[in-house]
Amino acid sequence: MLKIKEIIRPQSLEEAYELNQKRTNRILGGMLWMRMSNIQIQKAIDLSGLGLNEVEETEEEFSIGCMVTLRELELHEGLNACCDGLIRRSVEDIVGVQFRNSATIGGSLFGRFGFSDVLTAFLVLDTYVELYKGGICPLAEFAAKKRDNDILVRVIVKKHRGRYAYQSYRNTKTDFPVLAVAVAETEDGVKAAIGARPQRAEVRKVPNLEKETLKTLADSYSYGSNMRASAEYRKHLASVLLKRAAEEIQGKENV
Known part of the structure; x- marks a missing residue:
């Protein structure tokens, strides 16, 4: 308790x-x-009195305060237009609207949870976190670190034209994901992140979205077993979800 x-x-x-x-x-x-x-x-x-609950947009980036809720991200038109609906798609299956009205991006990313849809999605964007004492660093670098007593002040997402896709599999609709996959194809190349393995998400660059490339990518990750799925099932599922994400991207026009 x-x-x-x-x-x-x-x-x-x-x-x-x-x-x-x-x-x-x-x-x-x-x-x-x-x-x-x-x-x-x-x-x-309680950080709610420090003005960290806003999403600010410039020509180059979005600056998201740590107290912005997942529901606000889900409904933010500018952010979702920039990333082809990736953020909305990644959070819409997290429990329910009441939950997403309370859960914050700061808590979601600072926790570095293995099951985090939020971390998986933001890793394929050009994302940085601003720490009060640690300054600004790439999200991928931050996610690999152990938790400390610094404060995550805001999340910075650089704007890039491209195509994005998010795929996850859940045993039941509002449960934690058995596996989560995010893919981005921009002018900087192709990036993919796999989370809920059940380890925390990791992002990697790949040369293309061809079938053999995606199979090699899926095989390059480590997988574990828990009450939701076995390691073998997750490994198979990774190839399936990566293929679906690639097909989704290839069916879209550039945004």
């Missing part, structure tokens, strides 16, 4: 950072996965 002794709304990121250095304190985010844990928190840090 989760127990919280005190909730604090800091007036600055510096205050939030200082509070977050104590092991008994936690940043809340959307608090959807945290509430399922069996821990006691002395001071829960």
